Each structure stands twice: as structure tokens, then as C-alpha cells.
Amino acid sequence: MKQLLLALVIIPALAFADEGRSVYSPWASFGLEVGALRPVSDSWNKETSAIFQGEFLANFQILPMTSVIGQAGYSAPGNGFDVQLGIQQQLLPFDITPFVDGLAGIRAVPDDDHTPSFGDRFGPTVSVDGGILFFRESWFQLRVRGGYQWTFDNDTDHGWQVGVGILFANSRPGLKAIDVSPVH
Secondary structure (H helix, E strand, O other): OHHHHHHHHHHHHHHOOOOOOOOOEOOEEEEEEEEEEEEOOHHHHOOOOOEEEEEEEEEEEEEOOEEEEEEEEEEEOOOEEEEEEEEEEEOOOOOOEEEEEEEEEEEEOOOOOOOOOHHHHEEEEEEEEEEEEEOOOOOEEEEEEEEEEEEOOOOOEEEEEEEEEEEEEOOOOOOEOOOOOOOO
């Protein structure tokens, strides 16, 4: 398992190590993420042990290492949805970089049976995440993240979340909206 994780990090790094490659500095990237949420709060945990999440992602680079991120998604089983907006801070100026982010928005907690009405499972939500962003200066980006989310509905539901997202740049090689390459 450790060898597989090491290969997943080293092979892409070697593939993009060429200085002559086309550099994309996407000011906007869009994509999809799939993941899961593991409820921790008692009220939510009674309903299910894990929840599938599918998200549409939007990433807008506002500074060389900082971007505004947005996501809107669906959760199942139980027909939940969420819309969130936040800030993502990349930590290293390399093609493979760790990041942290914080988001806030609204969520309808997926729940089939134990709440009497939609209003009891709907409320503001906040989440904090950390992860790794692969291929930061490419037309294709891979985002792996994990974090914690709180939804302030009737019961204040909360839990752990993980996800893998793929984003595609809205630019051409050499077109630089913001130069995010490291200083040489």
C-alpha cells in the first residue's frame, strides 16, 4: 500500500518535471468531486453510517497561492444537497502542493426517516479541509481532500468527509491570468 501511494506521488512529479512544458496558470478551473461523509453526531448516525457525495467544483485563483472555491452537490441516501463558498490556501509553490480550506454555506442533511420535516434538517453549514492538489499548473488538476463538516440544523449534525476531485483549466498554454509558478 505504501509503495502504491509513493508511486502515485512520484510518477506524476517526474512526468511534469520538464522545464519546457506548457505552463497553464488557470484563473478558473471547473470539475467534479466524488466522496463520502461519515456522520458522527448521534441523530445523524442513527440514520446511516456513510453518505455518498457528488459535487460540482469551481476554483477561481485570486492570488498566486490563494483561490476562492465553490461547490454544489447532492448526497445520498436520503436526498441531501449543499452549496458552499470558501477560501483555499495552497502551502507550497510546487506542482504537487498541500492545501487547507474553509467553506461556509447551506446544507439539507440527507435523512430518510427520523426528522419530521425538511426545515428540521436544513441549515447553515461550515467545513474545514486539508489535502493535496496535484498538477497545479496543468490543464488538468487532481484534488484529494479530507475534513470535518458541521451543519447547524435542528440537531447540529456533523461528521468526517473525504473526496477526490478532477478540475479542468479554463485557459490555454502560455495564457497567464495569474503567474503561480515558483520564483527562480
